Amino acid sequence: MLFWCGVAVAEFGAVQPGYGLAWQPAAYAGAALLVALGLIVVRSAGRLRSRRAGRRLRLAAYLAGTLLVAYHLSAASPSPMTVTALLVYAVASVMAVWSHGGGAARTRATLLIATDLEPGTLRTLLAGRDQSTVAVYRTELITDELRELQERYGLVLVVGQEHDPRAKERLSASGLSRQVPDIADREVVLAGPRHFTRYVRGALARLAVPGTQVTTASVRLRQRA
Structure with a gap:
């Protein structure tokens, strides 16, 4: 400007x-x-x-x-x-x-932030990343498969419903900067419903993460009952 x-x-x-x-x-x-x-x-x-x-x-x-x-x-x-x-x-x-x-x-480390994914889709996303990748996943319930992914890939679980203040705080600008201090130097991949990616994009903008470093993955979302 x-x-x-x-x-x-x-x-x-x-x-x-x-x-x-x-x-x-x-x-x-x-x-x-x-x-x-x-x-x-x-x-x-x-x-x-x-x-x-x-x-x-x-x-x-x-x-x-x-x-x-x-x-x-x-x-x-x-x-x-x-x-x-x-x-x-x-x-x-x-x-x-x-x-x-x-x-x-220049290559950058990756940060994956996701929610509401099919278990197989989440596993595929994690398996395709290198060891420097940080993955944050919001879930309402911790399943055995999520625990296995946590142990295998270091998946960071944010437990809480969509409007849970504690879960939203961990995905806010202050929460993300605390969990991923070098977030501005990473490529950020978002996966989830549109309202979720919109919320996270707002947090990333407040952290001065360039828009060119943020992409939205086209993935299959989990079907709600």
């Missing part, structure tokens, strides 16, 4: 000293549209299921903003200020490309 606010100011001169249509209503309107565009890009990239698609969308936005400012400043009369601005945005574009390229190759 700071980047796109800078683009808006440089392009339309909505805040003096600036370029173009300083202090005119059209300048503020244009700047507001650019800032809104930046916000839409950030929100959209965070909601994409594919992390690679989210990175590409953000990268395209960075480069588009850089080219927009570079084009505007290149048309202005040469001055030390113009050259400095062009260098700043050139560095910003290089940093964007570098960070996104480096982020694609």
Whole structure:
């Protein structure tokens, strides 16, 4: 957002000293549209299921903003200020490309948060993860199979009904950060009903976990009687 606010100011001169249509209503309107565009890009990239698609969308936005400012400043009369601005945005574009390229190759540990899954589905999810995976599962009743999964995979059981305050607290921002201190550095996989994943996504957002690190698994849910 700071980047796109800078683009808006440089392009339309909505805040003096600036370029173009300083202090005119059209300048503020244009700047507001650019800032809104930046916000839409950030929100959209965070909601994409594919992390690679989210990175590409953000990268395209960075480069588009850089080219927009570079084009505007290149048309202005040469001055030390113009050259400095062009260098700043050139560095910003290089940093964007570098960070996104480096982020694609980095691997992260996984955190699985789930509820209401068929026992076989839960077992399959756990069996496909490595030893660094942390799995948190909310259940109303501890069964023998859940105990076996707890012993075999270190499954963290949150016992309580859907609206149990104690269970909800353990899946809240404070509860998750206490149980998984490095949660912001993990890939988070959610599995369960929509209202459950929505609640957990809200907790993850309060913990500043990037949306590109959060995915929802398409799994078979347990049939309620």
